[in-house]
Amino acid sequence: MKKLLILLCLSLSFASNSQQFTVSGTLKDAANGEDLIGATVKVKELPTVGAVSNVYGFFSLTLKKGNYTLVFTSLGYEPIEKKIALTANQRFDIELSEQSTKLKEFEVTGEIEDANVSSTEMSIEKLDPKSIEAIPVLLGEKDIVKTFTLMPGIKSGGEGNGGFFVRGGGVDQNLILLDEAVVYNASHLLGFFSVFNSDAIKDVSLYKGGMPAEYGGRGSSVMDITMKDGNSKKFGASGGLGVISSRLTLEGPIVKDKGSFVISGRRSYADLFLKLSPDADLRDSKLYFYDLNLKANYKINDKNRVYLSGYFGRDVLGVGETFGFNWGNATGTLRWNHLFSDKLFSNTSLILSNYDYEFRIGSDEESFGFKASILDYNVKQDFSYFLNEKNTIKFGLNMIYHTFDPGELFSSISGFNPINLNDRLATENAVYIQNEQKVSELFSIQYGLRYSFFNYLGNNDSIFDYNEAGTPTGSQFYNRHETAKFYGGFEPRLAAKYMLNEVSSIKASYNRNYQYIHLLSNATASSPTDSWVPSSNNVKPQIIDQVALGYFRNFKKNAYEFSVEGYFKNLQNQIDYRNGADLFLNAEVERELTFGSGIAYGAEFYLKKRKGKFTGWLSYTYSRSLRKFDLINNGEYYPARQDLIHDISAVGIYKFNEKWTASASWVYTTGLAVTYPSGGYQIEGVNVPYYSGRNQSRFPDYHRMDVGVTWYNKKTDKFESNWNFSIYNVYGRENTFSINFIEDENNPGQTVAEQTALFKIIPSVTYNFKF
């Protein structure tokens, strides 16, 4: 009996496994050795079968035993075919060369041609830096975040404001990852530039919805940025000299074809222009930022590869010796890719992320200063199991230890007691599992479950409870690292695609996200001094549910892409401030908060032309984002500041010839929601406004046009250079930065509104080079 059972089991397993083998390996760029992300492996004999390379260039495809012609391809590269006899697992490390005819057609995306229709992913925007090269942005800088705001559903924080809004969510609801490390403040100079130097970046994906289970922690989006690995074949340098900033990138092999490094730096020098100012204060001022990206990687053997990446950036503002203000991020990631088998890919990451700001007023004898920070230690383990050509399973875990330093006030003024608010500690963790399954030729589904949990920890001090009115109702002492409050929840993730025919599909998705840390911004604009706070006994985690439905269609052999996507979001446990809340150095900042809910919904229309001399896109979004708080606006729904009802972006790029490319873009959005007075009265003889509702008015509409032209003056095997001329805000529209109330010059005693706009027409010139 036993012998029979064993034989039965053996034969069953033999029968199910024996006929399948796995083809796996890596896909790289032949010129510089960079891993190709999203490259495909197809089988000529099986047109519906294929695999896509992951973010490390790794692919795995399991097929029945047989003879096949494999086609390795990526957009913009010459495909390579290999005939194989698949009788055992095989490894292929392929290098693809760029198409020599690539320059005839300017491609706008870097993925397989009909990905927008055929992949299960929806609500995602991708960029490879080549596609943003020709788009004119502020002062000639190629800015990734600014380019995303030209896409549907993603809106900039407004003139002079950092951050961006995705589908009606707040600026803290975007998870920004640079090589898996969280970047807490992605803006320089009050939002004019992002901290991302596009020379150092290989790939960016922004999920607006349909978020896969491997991501979590923020309610509205994930911006996943992958740094370049560096040229593993030869040394190279590239960079640019521009009006406001300059950049330099050095890259090269550590060991040829086995390891490489890249160092990328950027520095602005706006303060050089201030030295020309007639104002003495401005002449003595400092106003600059810098970014430094570093990465090195080494392939130990076919199964093991390690990476080390880091980012350091800082913004510095100062007036003479008496005032200084600086802020910045520092991140570091150590990663180990390991292949347990041809089907099981693993990545282990150790990550560090720090954001801090500091300001100082006064000279040495009598000054005072303030600083605050947030520091994360993070361990991540991710597995991809390429079960078979119909199923790809991903699972893993993520653990973060947060330290929030809410602030330290130090002073040399006598009689002033220094204040050091106690650090707040927390752990944020998640486990997830997900499968992407090809149910049939027409129908694919990605389903997953993430369980996230959060511990708010004590720090050898008393933690207070507050009631709805912000009054303390009790307190309890907690030791350091003792759990004061626990939250946890399941986050189901679902995305499905159904091909209506070869050129069109419909997609639907649902995801739930828990957000355990929150950015408090006591302003109608975001500021580098906004503080991150953890969920606690008084602050619940935000819970955001989103459903989305879309129709995708390509025309003329993928020359045109069209899509329309609708979404609805329900937001729970949203945070806002009581009237007159003061967040500055407030140990009891939670007393100033009030809680409510919100909804956001919209429809995004998108048409893109991807091939030909003229390429570009047109997008229109209609959306609403509303909030409901008992203590605000009489408990009725009111527009969130980012309720930008209409949003239009038009981008056009025209390639005249090898030497000249021109581009133009036009954006329009409804003005930010704002609160204006409902009346006035006097206090001690001074006219003051009286407010009743919240956000019932609008800033004037925002619109502007930018144009640019690039002259590729030199291109040889050894050296390339180009000149870029661009004009920001060509017709000089004065878009509102702020509104202040001042006395009417013509009618003293009466009040009028004065608008401050930041930029009129700004031309700029940048020289770019590459060895």
Add this chain to the structure above:
Amino acid sequence: MKKIIFAISILALSTVSCRKIIDIEQEDGDKRTVIEATLLEGTNSFDVKVSETTNFFGDNTPVPITNATVVLSDSSGNYTLASFGDGNYQLVGFNAVSGREYTLTVTENGNSFVAKGVMPAVVPIDTISYEFVEASTFSDSGYITQIEFNDPGATENYYRIEVDVQGINYGDIFNLILLNDGFLNGNRIEFPLFAIGAAQAFDNVTMKLTSCDKATFTYLEGVDALINAGNGAPPANPTGNFNNDALGNFNLYASDTKSITIIP
């Protein structure tokens, strides 16, 4: 703090930024009753102004409420204020005592608004000192004055400081100088008045140290935020101590005044 940060940034950008007057439509909102009342410690006249909110832009002539009944009460009785018929009400020669609770009731058109507070004790100014400084980013060359007093350790104290230098006033609504003893409780407080700039030799300097209660201090902070909002907090009405949504506040002030002349 945020004001300074934004001020610096705007300063830096002023080379390229531009300003213009634009038309703004006032939002819809119910009219509200505004009551301004300040009770001073000691024997003084007690003045109350009752009005209604009016327009903010354009014609903003105040709208007084002339037919209100205004009554001040304490443990010794109720005192009705005389009406001048123009929205101003007054009680002459009233003695307000530290430590006593006072209630102000304003009734008009069937609506009743009540506020109460305890008159704080006077905290006396100990000295006014001054120090010569060279010209700097903060001020011209001259004498930076400093107010010195002993903060009572047993109580939570809230202060408003006003200064008069050669007839020029500082510390009005536009430039409120507010101090609470949170960081400094029980200490001898020496507060240099950088905010008013440098005084010159032989100037007469008069300082007034006003103690108020927490409710009034919160109200004044709200007024400060309202007037000097810049790009700051979401606009909010200062929270006063009247009920029924009346704007304004019933201030209880206990002040001490001291004068010096700057001798170089």
